[in-house]
Amino acid sequence: xxxxxxxxxxxxxxxxxxxxxxxxxxxxxxxxxxxxxxxxxxxxxxxxxxxxxxxxxxxxxxxxxxxxxxxxxxxxxxxxxxxxxxxxxxxxxxxxxxxxxxxxxxxxxxxxxxxxxxxxxxxxxxxxxxxxxxxxxxxxxxxxxxxxxxxxxxxxxxxxxxxxxxxxxxxxxxxxxxxxxxxxxxxxxxxxxxxxxxxxxxxxxxxxxxxxxxxxxxxxxxxxxxxxxxxxxxxxxxxxxxxxxxxxxxxxxxxxxxxxxxxxxxxxxxxxxxxxxxxxxxxxxxxxxxxxxxxxxxxxxxxxxxxxxxxxxxxx
Numbered sequence: 001x002x003x004x005x006x007x008x009x010x011x012x013x014x015x016x017x018x019x020x021x022x023x024x025x026x027x028x029x030x031x032x033x034x035x036x037x038x039x040x041x042x043x044x045x046x047x048x049x050x051x052x053x054x055x056x057x058x059x060x061x062x063x064x065x066x067x068x069x070x071x072x073x074x075x076x077x078x079x080x081x082x083x084x085x086x087x088x089x090x091x092x093x094x095x096x097x098x099x100x101x102x103x104x105x106x107x108x109x110x111x112x113x114x115x116x117x118x119x120x121x122x123x124x125x126x127x128x129x130x131x132x133x134x135x136x137x138x139x140x141x142x143x144x145x146x147x148x149x150x151x152x153x154x155x156x157x158x159x160x161x162x163x164x165x166x167x168x169x170x171x172x173x174x175x176x177x178x179x180x181x182x183x184x185x186x187x188x189x190x191x192x193x194x195x196x197x198x199x200x201x202x203x204x205x206x207x208x209x210x211x212x213x214x215x216x217x218x219x220x221x222x223x224x225x226x227x228x229x230x231x232x233x234x235x236x237x238x239x240x241x242x243x244x245x246x247x248x249x250x251x252x253x254x255x256x257x258x259x260x261x262x263x264x265x266x267x268x269x270x271x272x273x274x275x276x277x278x279x280x281x282x283x284x285x286x287x288x289x290x291x292x293x294x295x296x297x298x299x300x301x302x303x304x305x306x307x308x309x310x311x312x313x314x315x316x
Contacts, residue, residue: 001081001084001085001088003024003051003052005081006051006068006085007021007026007051008081009072009075009079009081009082009085010026010028010049010051010068010071010072012075012081013071013072013073013074013075014028014029014031014071014074016028016029016045019045021051024050024051024052024053025048025049025050025051026048026049026051027045027046027047027048027049028045028047028049029042029044029045029046029047030042030046030047030058030060030061030063031047032058032061032063036061036063037058037061037063038058038060038061038063042060046058046059046060047063049068049071051068053066054066054067054068054089055256056068056071057259057263059300062262062263062264062265063263064260064263067089068085069085069086069089072085098185099185099186099187100184100185100186102165102166102167102168102184102186103165104143104155104157104165104168105145105148105149105150105155105168105170106148107145107146107147107148107149107150107151108143108144108145108150108155109143109144109145109146110141110142110143111123111124111127111137111142111143111144111154112134112137112138112141112142117146119144119146119151119152120144120146122152122173123144123154123173126154126173127142127154130210130281131214131284131285132210132213136213139196139217140156140157140193140196140213141157141159142154142155142156143155143157145170149182150170150182152172152173152174152177153170153171153172153173153177153182154170154171154173155168155169155170156168156169156170156171156209156210158190158192158193158209159193159194159195159196160190160191160194160195161191161194161195161197162195163195166186166187166190166194167183167186167187167188167190167192167223168183168184168186169181169182169183169209169223170182170183171209171210181208188223188224188228189228189229189230190228190230190231191220191230191231191234192209192212192220192221192222192223193212193217193220193221194220196217196218197217197218197220198217198218199234199238199240200240201218201240202218202240202241202242202243202269203218203219203220203235203240203241203242203243204216204218204219204220204242204243204244204245204271204292205219205220205222205227205242205243205244205245205246205257206219206220206221206222206245206246206279206280207221207222207223207224207225207246207247207250207279208221208223208279208281209221209223210281211245211247211279211280211281213281214280214281214283214284214285214288215245215280215288215292216285216288216289219245225246225247225250225253225257226253226257227257227260232260232261235261235264235266236261236264236266239264239265239266239267240266241266241267241268241269242261242266242267242268242269243268243269243270243271243292243295244257244258244268244269244270244271244298245271245280245288245292246279247278247279248273248275248277248278248279249278251307254270255270255298255304255307258270258298258304259298259304262298262299267297268297268298268299269295269296269297269298270295270296270297270298270307271288271291271292271294271295272291272294272295272296272307273287273291
């Protein structure tokens with residue numbers, strides 16, 4: 001459905017022909033029923049809708065979603081716009097994925113146990129060059145491989161809250177080792193190293209496993225830029241303060257993640273560092289702690305505009 005048609009349909013559904021759009025963004029009076037919603041009584045248009053991404057969020061009551069269907073529902077089942085939108089956005093049937101049972105590769109060697117081999121020395125030197133020392137090796141149970149599929153790689157295991165292995169990823173120590181990261185077909189809907197996380201303290205969301213080491217034991221690598229259901233559910237249930245610290249090229253993803261959590265009344269902060277630093281893995285732990293201490297709170301559209309302005313400026 002084209003943008004103009006969506007706009008017209010939304011204005012009809014909200015009975016608000018005066019609502020004005022700015023690009024892909026348009027705002028309406030939130031009509032989500034009380035007691036959890038605004039009930040149409042708030043005096044400002046605080047329900048923000050992105051008609052390109054089909055995402056909406058009320059900055060007053062937190063009502064939100066990733067489909068326009070509930071907003072168009074007042075048009076009625078027989079309305080052509082409503083019918084066409086449903087037809088275009090009909091959920092696709094998902095094939096059940098088969099995941100491998102997590103277990104460490106047979107070539108895994110713990111780095112906490114020194115070996116008189118050049119492979120061991122190379123692995124230790126690589127970690128030292130990245131600011132990762134003996135304490136980190138012990139804390140994160142880091143390993144490596146001297147031969148086989150995972151040769152010349154640092155292996156970072158992950159353990160669930162009960163201490164059971166639920167994932168591992170392996171990072172090449174040389175540029176010639178490709179792909180850079182390697183793992184098996186494990187289920188990624190996990191909480192990476194939940195065993196180490198103290199949920200009564202602030203947590204930090206990062207992209208990669210090495211980022212997590214630099215950000216500290218209360219950091220959770222998401223193995224990407226997006227928060228999967230298991231992690232999201234636990235954050236919403238526990239409601240810790242969350243610091244979002246994605247790579248420097250992922251500001252929009254970081255803001256979307258922050259908005260999503262803020263909608264569930266989670267205290268969210270965004271960690272920003274100079275453009276010269278690509279990701280937390282490039283920093284020392286002391287540098288990361290310094291930038292994390294200056295993390296900016298995200299709780300309103302104004303906060304997001306300020307962060308975007310800060311990010312676009314020259315930061316040194």
